[in-house]
Amino acid sequence: MAERAGRAPTLADVARVAGTSTAVVSYVMNNGPRPVAAKTRERVLAAAAELDYRPNLIARALRSRTTGVVGLILPEASNPYFGALARHVEQALDTRGKLTLIGNAGYSPERQEHLVDKFLAAQVDGLIIVSADGGTQVTRAGVPAVYVHNRPVDGQAPVVAAVNEAAVQEAITHLHGHGHTRIAFLSGPCDAGPVGERHAAWAALAGTAAPLLRCAYYRAAAAALTGQLIGEGAMPAALITATDEQAIGVLAGARAHGLAVPERLAVISLDGTPDSAFTAPALTVTQQPLEVMAAQAVDLLLDGETAVLSAPAPLIVRASCGCDPAA
Structure with missing residues (x-):
């Protein structure tokens, strides 16, 4: 009809x-x-x-005083790790009848503050803030919020994170099994959030002789650093990277300068994005449980619970560490 x-x-x-x-x-x-x-x-x-x-969503919002929309703030939308997490969050919210509104902070605290203000003005029902370097407290506005990875310093909002300390320990133990005793760590520009936890765990386990390296969370930055270290004769024989983006950059830099992986450089990354399985060689990773974390964040937000939830990050063994996955 x-x-x-x-x-x-x-x-x-x-x-x-x-x-x-x-x-x-x-x-x-x-x-x-x-x-x-x-x-x-x-x-x-x-x-x-x-x-x-x-x-009519507008009419529904007027009647119920809810919009059915949840804001999701990502540190960097172009990073496959955060893109995969966003996909799982969107799917989890959809099963609960919610629409996802996504904002990209571009690793900028000021941009993140701006997005929080914009989302609050749009009267979202809640916020999920995936913050790599701290975050804005939004409880002053009376809007529920859940943080993924890192709780803001001045707040008590629920948070969901992986168990970074155990992931680092498993990576170091695995490299020890390959005979490596001097294992470097590639961190980010600063040590806030989960990268800070990974750095601290590495520092406690690897020993003072192990070198700490730093670069931005981009492939190009890691590739440039790798080329510089190879040129200086300072490239370590074993390396744990804080993120897959850095690890992929390291592999590219090593390949460009003729350094064989894993024969002369063993690499393990602490992210485990889908891209990690398709590098050459394929990356050994501690795989962050993104689907579990997304579901936990949505449940905390919509069910009104206050908690700190954590999930294990299992080691996925591939070729970049020196293993033969076919063996």
Whole structure:
């Protein structure tokens, strides 16, 4: 049954076609607050499909004082790690009937502050802030927030993170098994958030003779640093990188300067993004449980719990450390 051109079908139209009340149609479209019999629900959904009915989100927001939208702030959207995490967050929110609004902070605390203000002005129902270097406290606005990776210094918001200390220990132990005793660590420009935890764990386990290296979280920066170290004769024989982006850059820099991996340089990364399986050689990684972390963050946000949740990051053995995955 087609509606007149130029007029969008309404709740009343669906009710008329389904042979029920507008209240029942509303219960079906909003999954509550009252239950609807299965056969009646099927009639309502069939009528809505026939009319190509779409709920008016603005009207719904005015009635319920909720928008059905959750803001997700990423440190750097171009980083495959955060892109994969965003995909899992979006999927988890969708199963809970929420729409995801994504903002990219570009590793800028000022940009992150700006995004928080923008999302609050848009009256989002909540915020998930994936912060690599601290974060803005938003409880002053009365909007629930969950942080992934790092809790803001001045706040008590729920946080979800991987167990970085155990991941670093497993990586170091694995490299020890290959005979490496001097294991370098490639950190970021600063030591906040999960990278700081990984650095601290490495420093406690690797010994004072192990070199600490730093560069930005970009492939080009890591490739340039690798070339510089090779040119200076200072490239370590074993290296743990804080992120996959850095590890991929290290592999590119080593290849460009004729340094064989893993024969002359063993590499383990602490991220485990999908890209890590397709490098040459494939990266050995401690795989951050992104799907689990995303589900935990969404549950904390929507169920109103206050907690600090952590998830293990298992070692995925490939070729870059010196192992033969086919063996």
